[in-house]
Amino acid sequence: MSQHLIAAVDLGSNSFRLQVGRVVGNQIFPLDSIKDPVRLAAGLGADKRLDGASQLRAIDALARFGERLRGFPQERVRAVATNTLRVAKNTPDFLAEAQAALGFPIEVIAGREEARLIYLGVAHTxxxxxxxxxxxxxxxxxxxxxxxxxxxxxxxxxxxxxxxxxxxxxxxxxxxxxxxxxxxxxxxxxxxxxxxxxxxxxxxxxxxxxxxxxxxxxxxxxxxxxxxxxxxxxxxxxxxxxxxxxxxxxxxxxxxxxxxxxxxxxxxxxxxxxxxxxxxxxxxxxxxEGALRLGVLYDLLGRYHHDDLREATVGLFMQRYSVDRRQAARVSQTALGFLQQLEPACRDPEHIDSLFLVWAARLHEIGISVAHAGYHKHSAYILANADMPGFSRQDQARLARIVQAHRGKLERMQGEHIELHDWRLIFCLRLAAVLHRSRTDDSLPEIDVFISGDNFHVVLEQGWLDDAPLTGNALADERQHWAALGMNLKIKERRPAAVGR
Structure with a gap:
């Protein structure tokens, strides 16, 4: 990151701010800043909905910020939204237009996460x-x-x-x-x-x-x-x-x-x-002078230096909820291997989908600490509602969806508006969880996975399922779960290689 530019966008309830900084080693030197007194909170009515005028002011400001950020790689910009967009009922509709105007994703962060980032900015001044x-x-x-x-x-x-x-x-x-x-x-x-x-x-x-x-x-x-x-x-x-x-x-x-x-x-x-x-x-x-936007910049810098607070948070949750670390490692390693087959770009361990799949695999069993029955629902509730430093509300909601869908009936997830790339993560996590149901270190055979249209394909070694009838039954159930969504899971055995004369 030496000599690189990074940027933070703060969608505050009173003002929107853009801060551009130059990274030199572990320090950030401010280069440019823009402020727009949008007064977004003034447009929040008694019905907790943003009015049209405040949304237009916000979109206009973000379009100007987007012009300044043109040419920035997505991974060098972080935009966060605070209290007004935490409470507004029409935030999802507004965010769709806001992100289009800015040209970058916008994260709605929880109050304590906002406080953490504010302190990070202040402490550096x-x-x-x-x-x-x-x-x-x-x-x-x-x-x-x-x-x-x-x-x-x-x-x-x-x-x-x-x-x-x-x-x-x-x-x-x-x-x-x-x-x-x-x-x-x-x-x-x-x-x-x-x-x-x-x-x-x-x-x-x-x-x-x-x-x-x-x-x-x-x-x-x-x-x-x-x-x-x-x-x-x-x-x-x-x-x-x-x-x-x-x-x-x-x-x-x-x-x-x-x-x-x-x-x-x-x-x-x-x-x-x-x-x-x-x-x-x-x-x-x-x-x-330090505030939220400076804290966002330093938090972004930490991710580039592999000092990602989200990793620390996942580790803390694994400890707090007494996660079986060996099982979590088995499932995460196998699931990640499947994802890398489906999407070669995910061979980069810092790819955002790779990160989310590994985090979901490490945390998918935290709900067992509440009750084993329906534990995936308990896990999802914890992930959606707990304070998770480093994660935005959207991040937590995404983790919760993936974890909730890792077992049970998939048709129950139909109303969750899950995107295609997350269905891929769910497929990888579900398959890995099925294959490691025995919770042993027994090695798995070579397994190939790929996608064609709406179909997921799993290719196994010939005869392997004959020695693993429980896994065979579980995979048959998986076929039914995916079929309920109108998506097919096709399982076949690898043909033995022809032996030359």
Whole structure:
């Protein structure tokens, strides 16, 4: 990756941002950035659906980002979406258009995964990352809280409150008075109280703010003589809050550094920041330029240096759910061998389909820790709903589908909108699981697999099934399961080689 360019796209609830960085060794040097105040959360109605206007703003911004990213290899760009697209009911429809405009896949990440990436970005900008920090990132639709040191988070949480959502909820017409501000602050404090005791017990040495709200407040405090050093202080925050209350409307505030795009969301941001200072009993907070997009870049860099957090997460889940590692290794090795026959490009161990198949094979039995009956369903539920650092929600949903389909009736998966390449992974995993049902290290015969049209073909050594009647019965059942989908599984024996005279 030396001297290569990588890029991160952050589809935030308030602003969309693009960051391009140059990789030199293990460091990333920012080269270019674009920001567009889309205010996506403002288009989220009471029915939890994005309106047409907000979607158009988003698509226009992503089209501009796509022009800047033209020519970038897909593996060097990572786009992530946060709270608004986590909660919007029409996210799948929007993502189809959004990805077409951007030209790259977009991942909707869970709240704690967002918090992890924020901390990764912040930690890479701090003068002494060994110091234990409380990092607070007030976004448009959610606020993330992290305690960590040495690039390792100890506490991660994401709360459903942000500068856009709170501004719309408590200050819908832009008017600000003491009653509304108090209601907003109490609502924020109520959210924070669910985590504050655990965070106090964990402890921190300094508080750090990141992203737009923290930057706006820090700038307004410093540029207007309410503080210095780029810090947010309790006194400066209270003074800024008082000025906003006296003005009665952020549009009437006459302050140095007041950006037009920040005006509509300032009241909600100040209310949440005031609640943070009150509940965590803070006197000051420094500001870090590191944020989600920088964390995404460093996470992407880690994958290139074979330090992929997803691998660590899979290993942790195998340990947590007491996976039979020898069986997982048997199944993953055999399944991967089948996939490489079906798709030669998957001989590259870093091919995304190869990675997902191996991860699914390693984790397909985690549900046994719940109950053996229907364990594939338990496995799928865990994979779809657990916090899995490094994996997006789409990643987890994909893993869950593959694992759920690895045994049982395939017709039950018909409504899951599974793509062709994932049916190939399912075929490989199902076949490997059948062949290793005995859970022994007995070697398998040479087995060839290939695809023609909607047909999967399995070619076995002649006579092998005669000595493996249970496997023969299981393969016969497999034929029926695939036939229920309108796909054929054809099993035949290899013809013996002709012996010359």
């Amino acid at each position: 701090l003068p002494n990352p060994r110091t234990r920090q409380l990092v607070v990132d007030i976004g448009g639709g959610s606020t993330e809280f992290i305690i960590g040191s040495n690039f390792q988070p100890a506490q991660l949480e994401s709360l459903y409150m942000g500068c856009v959502s709170f501004s719309l909820r408590f200050f819908p017409d832009g008017r600000v008075d003491k009653r509304r501000m108090k209601e907003a602050e109490l609502a924020a404090r109520s959210e924070i109280q669910s985590i504050v005791q655990t965070y106090r017990e964990s402890g921190w040495e300094e508080a750090v703010g990141s992203s737009g709200t923290a930057k706006a407040i820090a700038d307004l405090i410093e540029l207007n003589g309410m503080g210095q050093g780029g810090e947010i202080t309790r006194a400066g925050l209270e003074q800024l809050r008082g000025l906003l209350l006296r003005a009665g409307d952020p549009a009437r505030l006459v302050l140095q550094g007041m950006r037009p795009d920040r005006v509509p969301v300032l009241p909600g941001g100040i209310a949440i920041m005031s609640a943070v200072f009150s509940e965590f009993e803070l006197e000051r907070m420094t500001f870090s």
